Amino acid sequence: MRSRTFFLTFLVVALLLAGVGSFYASGHADGLEHVAGQLGFLDRAERSPTADGPFGGYSTKGIEDARVGGGLAGVAGSLLVLALALGLFRALRRRDDSDEPAESQG
Amino acid sequence: MHVPDGFIDATTSLATGAVAVAGVTLALRGARRELDDRTAPMAGLVATFVFAGQMMNFPVGAGTSGHLLGGALAAVLAGPWTAVLAITVVLLVQALLMADGGITALGTNVTLMALVAVVVGWLVFRGMLAVLPRRTSSVAPAAAIGAFVSVPAAALAFTGIYAVGGTAPVPLYTVVTAMLSWHLVIGLGEAAITGLVVASVVAVRPDLVYGASGALAAQQLEIRQRATT
Secondary structure (H helix, E strand, O other): OOHHHHHHHHHHHHHHHHHOHHHHOOOOEEHHHHHHHHHOOHHHOOOOOOOOOOOHHHOOOOOOOHHHHHHHHHHHHHHHHHHHHHHHHHHHOEOOOOOOOOOOOO | OOOOOOOEOHHHHHHHHHHHHHHHHHHHHHHHHHOEOOHHHHHHHHHHHHHHHHOOOEEEEOOEEEOOOOHHHHHHHHOHHHHHHHHHHHHHHHHHHOOOOOOOOHHHHHHHHHHHHHHHHHHHHHHHHHHOOOOHHHHHHHHHHHHHHHHHHHHHHHHHHHHHHEOOOOOHHHHHHHHHHHHHHHHHHHHHHHHHHHHHHHHHOHHHOHHHHHHHHHHHHHHHHHHHO
């Protein structure tokens, strides 16, 4: 598979999961939340200072529909992660003209 | 497994913050050896996939769910140092944009998911590769086992941090038992997702799987040998 095709497929799968699939994900408390509730320290959790942000709690401010709002938040978060991670990794990458020897991994 | 603000006291949060900064600083140096023109875009997509994958909570019974941590997955696909950075980026976006995981708890969350889960997942993966046949078909099962172990490992690390700086007095053994039992089950989901994704990428582009390079080289050598004899 060509790199372009592969990368595009990988990105589309991620965006579909975050934008569409996440609506169908389990809404139950996760393992840590469940344990915290069971053992009585869940009430120690403080509201995050970023909870009122535009995508706080994986929803989109001003959009009532959970499917649309959650999907938008998922896509926005994914694209932000992509931009930040790509920027960081491109800045860190070994350039072709680098004299650093390529390390084989095995 | 995202720890909210308030679970862990300020002193301990400062300490886990220092651990997180030290780990990420090391990773910024180490990742330079893993990243080049070919692997940098792959690593960016791996981070994106982990963010998306973490939204897909799966039920594990009794009104409880689990989600991908992605530490082992990212380490196998992009390399362990790059994985530390990828998961850290995911956790930053989650805390700052989604209010998922606290702000003072960021150091704790980076320590648990970007350091402990990645390091344990990677080491177990390498250990499994050492005992499994040197073929690309061994990579996905080894990744799945690394992924499985990484989840209870992160749960244990949480318990350790809670024992030092938990804000509510809960007997340590009850925290250990509860955290481990749930996260062993969640680990099975982590293993299934990681195995499936790694197997899919190995099937189409094994050259883009960091953890497959050794097996791939061995396999190519083997083929060449047969052709010449």
